[in-house]
Amino acid sequence: MKKPPSLTRRERQIMDVLYKLERATASEVLAGLPDQKNYSTVRAQLRVLEDKGHVRHEEDGARYVYSPTLPRAAARRSALKHLVDTFFEGSTAQVVAALLGGEVSHLAPEELERLTQMIAKARSREERA
Numbered sequence: 001m002k003k004p005p006s007l008t009r010r011e012r013q014i015m016d017v018l019y020k021l022e023r024a025t026a027s028e029v030l031a032g033l034p035d036q037k038n039y040s041t042v043r044a045q046l047r048v049l050e051d052k053g054h055v056r057h058e059e060d061g062a063r064y065v066y067s068p069t070l071p072r073a074a075a076r077r078s079a080l081k082h083l084v085d086t087f088f089e090g091s092t093a094q095v096v097a098a099l100l101g102g103e104v105s106h107l108a109p110e111e112l113e114r115l116t117q118m119i120a121k122a123r124s125r126e127e128r129a
Helices: 009-021 026-032 039-052 072-087 092-100 109-128
Strands: 055-060 063-068
Touching: 009 026, 009 039, 009 063, 009 072, 026 039, 026 063, 039 055, 039 063, 072 092
Parallel strands: none
Antiparallel strands: 055 063
16 A cells, blocks of 8 residues: 655644544534634645545535544554654664653653563564564
8 A cells, every 4th residue: 555645734633633533524623623713724634635645535415524544553653664764764772762761760660561561572472483
């Protein structure tokens, strides 16, 4: 599948609204945005998102109802992979190091335990492969 083009800040905000609502009209998207001023601008941005392959619409009478083309988890993985490849040379270790920085001491014990379990699970998969 071809990767959809990247999103502007406002397009990401619109996608956030669509992911929260799952399906929405332009009016519902407008209501969910933090500072959008104009209904016709939202409609135009939804058309651009559709052209980019991020959303699709269904007709419901005279209204268009928009929904994301990818499940949120798939979009999240794609965005994260792009971020890791672009800024961290594809290195998960560099990402974790950047996220933790000097803040390891600020992690809750439950978070540290969860990270430890994730690392152990990845190691066991690697050993079986």
